[in-house]
Amino acid sequence: MGGLPRVNEVSDFVGRIRDVTGPGAHPLHEPVLGEVEIDFLSKCIRSGFVSSVGEFVTTFEEQLASFLECNAVVAMSSGTAALHIALLTMGVRPGDEVLIPSATFVATANAVAYCGAVPHFIDIEWETLGVDAHALDTHLNAVAVRKGDEVVNRNSGRRISLCVPMHTFGHAVNMSALHDVVREWGIPIVEDAAEALGSSFQNRKCGTFGLVGVFSFNGNKTITTGGGGALATNDRSIAERARHLSTTAKLKHRWDFIHDEIGFNYRMPNVNAALGCAQLTRLKESLQSKRRLFDRYDEIFKGSNLGAMFSEPPDSQSNYWLQTFILHREKSNYRDEILDRCNSDGLALRPLWAPLHTLRPFKNLPRAEMPVTMDLSLRAINLPSSAGIA
């Protein structure tokens, strides 16, 4: 096919996607919904409890903790809210810097900003699409210095108080390599596992490596609660503090309204948790479907001269939240044409997020060199990834 004209190469690409998805419109990711969800929501309405108290919230938290094999889960109104609370429970203070990938959804950086802290962007690696531990170490050696118990950015003078690796598209960060680096520096981790429910690294579930991990159950995620998120931790005192902060920091009392700090109204309502409990009954099957979908895309794109599917990194199991096609470097100039053609045709293909360090609100912030992030942003194309396709 090397000699095909460009227009035919793009047509061939679209045809291969259609061989997998079939005809019609296909969003990037839509949930599987049906009678189980209607049944659970009906039970929720009949219980009379639809708001921030209710048995579905407790059940959702317990079942999720059991699935993740961690001690406690606190359900929240969004993944962003969960990350905000996670950063606060880890002691992020105004004026701190927090290490986050530039290749992530904007919520990661926003949550840092909500704390009055400053995102400090780091690069990713091709093997995992997640934080490059080795590059991070090199970068820290160049810009950071230890002062007592703290790590300080010698350029800005600010404390670097946390690192937030994100499991891109559901592929696990190399947590072993990352732990080696951050342990050496004494920088704690919050895992942004918003996209990685069901993924694992070395047989341990993503979201349970750091002291705190967070998940998203937005409508486009592997399971959905409409809008929602959760914080997972093995440390019960962190769970307790997360519950306190996310319920307006109200002290327990039979009738008095005493709040002992600035808190948030971030807890997941019972009606959303009911939806979540229904979705959890589908989780294992959805994960299997998504692996099948990867296999189908992987098979059908074998022999494409435009690029190849990104497959799960070594030592890990991906949930394949999004199916990602990586253009060969010399074909990266096809990206916009493919996106345009497919989106016009009802196939909601998406590129990588614009690297955050290039966006107006995050320009001129501290950052590492970004060779892989910039390269990936030109070459990644996410394909329709709903579990229902396979």
Added chain:
Amino acid sequence: MGGLPRVNEVSDFVGRIRDVTGPGAHPLHEPVLGEVEIDFLSKCIRSGFVSSVGEFVTTFEEQLASFLECNAVVAMSSGTAALHIALLTMGVRPGDEVLIPSATFVATANAVAYCGAVPHFIDIEWETLGVDAHALDTHLNAVAVRKGDEVVNRNSGRRISLCVPMHTFGHAVNMSALHDVVREWGIPIVEDAAEALGSSFQNRKCGTFGLVGVFSFNGNKTITTGGGGALATNDRSIAERARHLSTTAKLKHRWDFIHDEIGFNYRMPNVNAALGCAQLTRLKESLQSKRRLFDRYDEIFKGSNLGAMFSEPPDSQSNYWLQTFILHREKSNYRDEILDRCNSDGLALRPLWAPLHTLRPFKNLPRAEMPVTMDLSLRAINLPSSAGIA
């Protein structure tokens, strides 16, 4: 009854409540839920759209705007979120002061803090339980000074950029008197109508007086979306900006992820809006029930020597969100005994919120004198207020 021993007076009080509520446990406020809600939620599931896009969100916003007789409504994930966005759309900046009552739920002050601004607490009046316009004017004359287009607190040096009146328990603030004062000072208003859906002042709906008003649909409100809130405005450019800020400030594009400022993930999911649409079908009936409930409490407490029901202020119509008994001043020492006895008996009576200027996170902030707030906090007792009781 003047000669009754105290224990009998309290028993008499509890008995009168029981005459209205009947036996059993009664929360402070529970929603009316049934087949309509199940039907709408089922339709939502079958539509495949449960998250931040969906026709129920649009319908909920349109129906609410129609009910309020305002130009635009933007549905949010909580009343707190709606207030946070409202303050941002009104240009509240870090370091500003925002005038809010001390007698309000903590969310009002938290939203100010989220903006990096400082609550500046003001007193309320007995006639409305809301902001005392006259006292506000006196206070501003004592502490504030005009500098160009701005009003500055001469003690702190900070700009006073906004006033947030709150319609306590659903009783309308005297918006006419308040407008006279703030117009004179050039301070804009955001109405915290979290508790006041369906209330009006001079035949205009609460939440539509300022440039922006906000509502809550938490589980304990007149209608509920599980968790949720909304921003109402007559200014379409404010609505547009609120939508932008609450959807991660993402620019419209077919595939690119470009965000032009720090945004929030605050939009109401479709599944919550479906619940809201069902609840809206009950709104008029609920408002009637709540007036009937007031009439029953008012009738039954006539002749009580402990106090009397608080009734709607002149020139206004209250939604009677909460039914409030005001102890005579000389009986305020009965408050805790009544709360204790009733809560032990399954009747979830509640006092006023602890005045915010007395709470740890808000101590030592700028404030006016608080005679009415402190008096009310000793004497107000909210009774079981669900529409389902009447």
